[in-house]
Amino acid sequence: MYTTSEALNSAAIESLPVSHGSVASTIQVKRSPRTTPQRPILELKGVTKGYGSGATQNPVLARINLNVREGEFLAICGFSGSGKTTLMQLIAGLIRPDSGEILMEGRPIVDPGPDRGLVFQNYSLLPWLTVRGNIALSVDKVFGSWSRSERRDHVEKFIEMVGLTHAAHRHPHELSGGMRQRTSLARTLAMKPKILLLDEPLSALDALTRAVMQEEILRIWEEERQTCIMITNDVDEAIMVADRIVPLNPGPNASLGPTFAVELTRPREKAALNHDANFKNLRNGITNYLVAVRQKSRADQAATSSVAAIKLPPVQPKDFTLPSHYIHNAALK
Amino acid sequence: MNWRGTALRFCQVSGLPILEPFVRLAAGESPREQFQSIFKFIVIPILATLLFIGFWSLAAARIKTDSAQLPSPTSTWEAAKELWTAHLAQKVADQIAIVEERKKAGSLMQQAKAAENQATSLTGESKARYLANAEVFRKKALQAANYIPTSAPTFVDQTLRSIGTVFVGFSIATIIAVPLGIFCGMSPLFNAAMNPVIQLFKPVSPLAWLPIASIVIIWWYSGSNVEDAFFSRAFLISATTVSLCSLWPTLVNTALGVSTVNKDYLNVAKVLKLSWWQTLCKIIFPASLPLMFAGLRISLGVGWMVLIAADMLAQNPGLGKFVWDMFQNGSNSTYSKIAVAVLVIGFVGLILDRIMVFLRNLVSFGNPVAG
Numbered sequence: 001m002y003t004t005s006e007a008l009n010s011a012a013i014e015s016l017p018v019s020h021g022s023v024a025s026t027i028q029v030k031r032s033p034r035t036t037p038q039r040p041i042l043e044l045k046g047v048t049k050g051y052g053s054g055a056t057q058n059p060v061l062a063r064i065n066l067n068v069r070e071g072e073f074l075a076i077c078g079f080s081g082s083g084k085t086t087l088m089q090l091i092a093g094l095i096r097p098d099s100g101e102i103l104m105e106g107r108p109i110v111d112p113g114p115d116r117g118l119v120f121q122n123y124s125l126l127p128w129l130t131v132r133g134n135i136a137l138s139v140d141k142v143f144g145s146w147s148r149s150e151r152r153d154h155v156e157k158f159i160e161m162v163g164l165t166h167a168a169h170r171h172p173h174e175l176s177g178g179m180r181q182r183t184s185l186a187r188t189l190a191m192k193p194k195i196l197l198l199d200e201p202l203s204a205l206d207a208l209t210r211a212v213m214q215e216e217i218l219r220i221w222e223e224e225r226q227t228c229i230m231i232t233n234d235v236d237e238a239i240m241v242a243d244r245i246v247p248l249n250p251g252p253n254a255s256l257g258p259t260f261a262v263e264l265t266r267p268r269e270k271a272a273l274n275h276d277a278n279f280k281n282l283r284n285g286i287t288n289y290l291v292a293v294r295q296k297s298r299a300d301q302a303a304t305s306s307v308a309a310i311k312l313p314p315v316q317p318k319d320f321t322l323p324s325h326y327i328h329n330a331a332l333k
Numbered sequence: 334m335n336w337r338g339t340a341l342r343f344c345q346v347s348g349l350p351i352l353e354p355f356v357r358l359a360a361g362e363s364p365r366e367q368f369q370s371i372f373k374f375i376v377i378p379i380l381a382t383l384l385f386i387g388f389w390s391l392a393a394a395r396i397k398t399d400s401a402q403l404p405s406p407t408s409t410w411e412a413a414k415e416l417w418t419a420h421l422a423q424k425v426a427d428q429i430a431i432v433e434e435r436k437k438a439g440s441l442m443q444q445a446k447a448a449e450n451q452a453t454s455l456t457g458e459s460k461a462r463y464l465a466n467a468e469v470f471r472k473k474a475l476q477a478a479n480y481i482p483t484s485a486p487t488f489v490d491q492t493l494r495s496i497g498t499v500f501v502g503f504s505i506a507t508i509i510a511v512p513l514g515i516f517c518g519m520s521p522l523f524n525a526a527m528n529p530v531i532q533l534f535k536p537v538s539p540l541a542w543l544p545i546a547s548i549v550i551i552w553w554y555s556g557s558n559v560e561d562a563f564f565s566r567a568f569l570i571s572a573t574t575v576s577l578c579s580l581w582p583t584l585v586n587t588a589l590g591v592s593t594v595n596k597d598y599l600n601v602a603k604v605l606k607l608s609w610w611q612t613l614c615k616i617i618f619p620a621s622l623p624l625m626f627a628g629l630r631i632s633l634g635v636g637w638m639v640l641i642a643a644d645m646l647a648q649n650p651g652l653g654k655f656v657w658d659m660f661q662n663g664s665n666s667t668y669s670k671i672a673v674a675v676l677v678i679g680f681v682g683l684i685l686d687r688i689m690v691f692l693r694n695l696v697s698f699g700n701p702v703a704g
Contacts, residue, residue, distance in 0.1 A: 124597030128619040
């Protein structure tokens, strides 16, 4: 709960503009900006979710506890099938938890809304609208009270922000994967959400586009400084963008692992990071943790399963085909 | 996009890939490849058609009964020319009749004026008589001026009448089927309620519908003067039968399109908190347009097929009635004229189908499907 001393504390910080410059510079150097206790913008308390009911009930998430601070970039990292998307849909309000509660700014989340901007894994752009039309759809709805020209300028601003001014008149089927994801990102950002939810936004892209888009997302985030939760299966990507990384243990009954704080200076250079000892330690730590919990989860499943494990004979596959140069150099009969 | 891209896109969207090699040839792309496709898509079909006409001639020479003979391609061609000249002659005769009636109207008006003039110089009973005469002349003149030729409809008139009938029937079907389909797709409850009715009536043939449709139309018209009605009774019976049969493909396809709208699009609507009506107009309707148009295309095809049978039975003066009348009267060229009608029916059906393909490709978000 929000105690009186905390409220006083944060109020005191906000009303102290004197040391602003020095505080800002320390933030630049070492990114742990919120050392003061502060009410989290998003709280998950004992959230449990499963699909189906009765005997066929398939538990996905169990007892998820998570606090997200305002303005931070949080990455949730886990194997595919561990319930990452379910977690995102819970926060977005598209589905309701079976038990536990999700609070945003102290109020429980009961339905989806434009204050939590969700960027979908597969873009979900509307194929009959152009890039501009897709973005305008959300702007017109969320900022319906604005004048027509204000809304148009707003749309154009976000098209420019993701660098799609030259393609604003095109339809989604005429765009590359990266451009589609930019459009999807612009559509969500244009709603000015309090929390940006990125559901594996880059997993459908090739490695090169992915690297470019990571930097793009970071650049936009540095500009807007929104609270951002990103789900990913790529540890490097998580370290590249996030302030904090929370591993999601494999399901069923997935729960969150220990938090890893990313104490790397921003802006982060991908090439430089590869030689950074801090980065290497962090990557090894998270990867080892994820691999270990997966092994444990598999062992647990095998132990509880009633089906006897099949003993596999110690056979290695062997390639019997001749290398091509044997064939090419063979004597003709 | 340059002119070539535009032209190629037109070929694709309009469902006319036949034109593609010509566009590429004009743009100077490898002539060898283009001639190959021209050979494949144009020369081969033409050869096949010639072969078909050859077999047709052979069959026509052999298949004979005491009273009739299978029409040969040449006699069909002759019959087509005959029908066309008859149409032109009829139109000329009608025009002449109209001009004559107009002249008559003019002279009648003069007579009326003369009678009125004379009436001014008279008084009493004779004045009243002259004025009454003038009134009669005026009425006759009006009738003559509004003269509509009452000649029997020609083959071309009947073809146009058929197209008009199918258009009205198809429009009625669309107006009913699209909203019903949207409701069925959106509400599983409504769908469950409608499903037995849809499944039961979907396979019913037009010939079974027609008498029931005619009862409703006759009831509708009872009490009013048949001559004054905007649509004739036979026309409405035909159109209603067409719409009853072409309702189902649109209904079923629209329901399918609406119920299979991508979940992600609906999530977008939820995140934006679109209202029910906004979700319908901005997400569901555009997303289900391609399947809806696929249904409309099938509906129009079914409607055109059904129309011929409906015309025959309802005696609506369209192509169906033409075929029936020809079959009944049994002159020398009867069967050739029926063959002409068959070809015209096929050609109009083809054109209608192409129009629907074009419309469907326009709403398919850049994934045109040929054929």
